[in-house]
Amino acid sequence: MLLTQALHTAAQLYPEHPATLCHGRERTYRQALQRVARLAAGLRNHGLEEGGRIAILALNSDRYQEGLLACWWAGGVVNPVNIRWSAGEITYSLEDSGARVLIVDDQHLPLLSQVLASLRHPPLLVYAGEGATPSGMLGFEALIAESAPIADAGAGGESLAVILYTGGTTGRPKGVMLSHGNLLSGVLMRLADLPPVAGRVGLSVAPLFHIAGLASAYARILTGASNIYLPLFDALQVLETVQRERANEILLVPTMLQALLDHPRFAEFDLSSLERVLYGASPISAALLDRAVAGLPSAGFVHLYGLTENGGQISANPPCNHKADGGLSRSVGRPTLGQWVRIVDEQGHEVPRNTVGELIARGPSVMQGYWNRPEDTAATLRDGWLYTGDAAYMDDSGHLFVVDRIKDMIISGGENIYSAEVENVLARHPAVALCAVIGVPHDAWGEAVYAVVTLKPGRQTDAEGLIRHCREALAAYKCPKSIEFRESLPLSGAGKILKRDLREPYWQSVRQGASA
Amino acid sequence: MLLTQALHTAAQLYPEHPATLCHGRERTYRQALQRVARLAAGLRNHGLEEGGRIAILALNSDRYQEGLLACWWAGGVVNPVNIRWSAGEITYSLEDSGARVLIVDDQHLPLLSQVLASLRHPPLLVYAGEGATPSGMLGFEALIAESAPIADAGAGGESLAVILYTGGTTGRPKGVMLSHGNLLSGVLMRLADLPPVAGRVGLSVAPLFHIAGLASAYARILTGASNIYLPLFDALQVLETVQRERANEILLVPTMLQALLDHPRFAEFDLSSLERVLYGASPISAALLDRAVAGLPSAGFVHLYGLTENGGQISANPPCNHKADGGLSRSVGRPTLGQWVRIVDEQGHEVPRNTVGELIARGPSVMQGYWNRPEDTAATLRDGWLYTGDAAYMDDSGHLFVVDRIKDMIISGGENIYSAEVENVLARHPAVALCAVIGVPHDAWGEAVYAVVTLKPGRQTDAEGLIRHCREALAAYKCPKSIEFRESLPLSGAGKILKRDLREPYWQSVRQGASA
16 A cells, blocks of 8 residues: 555556646656656655655645655655744744745745754755745755655555644644555545545645645646645635636635635636535535535535545535435434544443534544654544544434533533534624634533634624624524624634634633632 | 445434345344344354354355344355355365354255364354254354344454455455455545445345355445345246346346346246446356347346455446447446556556556455465455456457457467357357357467357357357457367356366376376
8 A cells, every 4th residue: 555556556547637737737647657656756866765754835736746746656654843933932833843845936936044043953945936046045946856766665555655644623733644544545535425526626725734635736747647736725716717727626624715705806717627515624504505505506515524644534425415405414414434433431431312412433544643643643533433532423323413512512501512513603793704612611611612703705794693692593592692803813734713712812811810 | 434334324314214134024223233143142152253254155145144144244245155066165165364253044954964074163153044043053043132232343444354365267265355444445445436325125035155246235334225045046936026126226147137138928027126237256258238228228238347355446437428329338337446457468568548457456455465375365465466367458449359268368379269259159159058269279279269158958069150240340360160069067156167177187197298
């Protein structure tokens, strides 16, 4: 189970099919194979050893894909760095992973001196930008041009393929270790559940440092399809590119999907080539889903649910469940083929159907553990099971419903309240752009339901109006007791709302009070 | 990657769906899980250890499936014994695998005393028949009834799952070791290529001791579908069962497909429920394929190509290639997703497209090796590649064409002749039932092309007529120089014609002459 196997086979079966389209450049699979074999040679010539780590700090591009494949070809391990991180966080992840090579693009050059200043072992720098190679760096294209191709090192199976840092929402980032077998079997399980679309052109706009973007780009390589790369999500550019390249598949996080639908020129574009819209990474509101299904009638919508720790795979909710009137559109689907899922209580015992508990999962895509963190690994992987931290239930038909992160659940007056349920109701209000529901300290109830909201441009409402809106759909104890309006919400590198940051100020004073 | 994961998940998602139908008995997945957990307990209570081998010597049945799953549940390894073997061959395989338990059915009781007489360590005997349990044996149903269910031992990944003895066509049987990961990933790769049929009822008539039957029965468990078991292939029973149970999928070897189409009552049955007919295990003649496509118009035909050594998976030729006028109907398809295939010369170097060489394969389903045969393993697994012994070429579109076994190729007057090509032409003659083309010694040409033929009942032809028929489609040097008519041809346990047995008498005299 080698990840490079996909490239070898695509170059064999579809040599003239484009592997990548980016910045107006098109590279066929035949070209991609040659470039990867040369780039791998260049990396080895400059001292990369088998098992050595290569960090990539760059926006999505064809070169990012080539960098991933070349690292695996050379027997190395990739650390795809979160592009939303500060210099300090980047330094932490390079130090922690022990990266010996850093591939960097134009957008991240400005951060470099600050990152390098605090690194004990400065890595070899490879410049993958579009301009002239800065001094002190190796050029990505020069490495390819100068190096004679080498044979694939053949790393695979349980060998480490990537270290993906997660934990933007909880404490210090942890490096999730995924082997070649984890990533490849996870993608195979998804494809067994969701056969590839007939058209063979995917738009890769979800960032490659995130498992969802990485796995879906890899699925296209495995099936010999094309990846169109856009450096960053830009709604207009996505609309133009889908129309121009007749893209058939796209993966979006809900905030991206919302931005597309909200774009004032949305209706001008011919998006009928879209056969499938994959979404995931965070829950989607019912209101947004309804708009999306209506706005993109040619597309089948699929909700992918998974964690980095499980190769991004746990379940998929297929298009047939996305009916406006169907309760199953709120489900994350049944477990994908080969995934073994249970809902358990705090003692790890399976709970009855329709009862909320923690979702645990087992299967070949489950990570090897957290890099250099045996205690975190032991807490998350228990008896072969991955403890996801997600609160969920399974209905009688085997469909899974994720109701919240366990740590985002609010216990108010002895009642469990799922923040996601309240957020879904708030998001249906026509004035609400983004919202987050958290528990804040309350003397009598333990926690009180508190909402933080941003409004759509030009729209207005007040706390009273929103609470009244909630009361129409929710029991009184679930409704926010107070609502705060802000200009923006703090987002993680993967586009998730950082509830920890929202909660922190309220609980800090409680803790300080307690320790005083 | 546990094989029992499929049962756990099917029982969770589809508890009331039938797992098996056999002898008028129906067991749901809920029942199957309970029975397997109890049977596993019974086997452990009677001394089966983790990694211990259980042999099953039985016709296909629901109990066979339960025996497989219970063995894996208990952490054991299954040796599914070839039901066409003699007592001596059975003894050899039990001895070689070190089986400590033997599950046996009514049909194989008569062989038992002879098998046991020459075994050094007689195994625990479990009777899985339909009558009263003979003395000295444990009853399959009694074991289930008496044992309290145990937890799944959790064996998986690289742990050994089955030892499948092959080599009916060449020398002493060799035990192919497939791990849990090999079998499960092989089935996942096939499902990624060929999504499950919409109907969820498969007819399992291909024997479970053969990888093709085993893998397709397992694919149904993984997708929560039903397996209908018939003890032996009987054309009329197959026709009746497909009609009665509205079966959607069936896997057949070409000789079975031919027997169905030849059955005098074929046209009486409603076989319109069949969505897919999988065939494989040996090549199919163009004549038979044409009849099959015409005779079963509702079914998509899929040619599966693989070896036991590769978990049965290498490639699949999908229904769209099975057009009467299309050259691709002769292909075994493109490599299935995740399979890496090359065609190489005798030095292991890749040959150009459309050039015949040896097909080698690599991927997660490739066996761990041959049981206790490191030399055979080293000869077959080289640098991570499985050397299949199949002569094949890949066309410009990446489709594979298997032309012969390398050892069945005939070299006559310096020309390569593929026995399968000649057999295909012979099989199109209306009087020919079965045929085999071999090379026999020839003083001037090295080898001469020689055909052995059985005729259809009531049909007649002679050697001259058949040779004339061949000349119409083949170059003269490929046509048989002589033809022998027989009542029957020697078949292996998997239904393959034993060409070795046909060749042997001719070459024996040459070898004796050479050594004299």
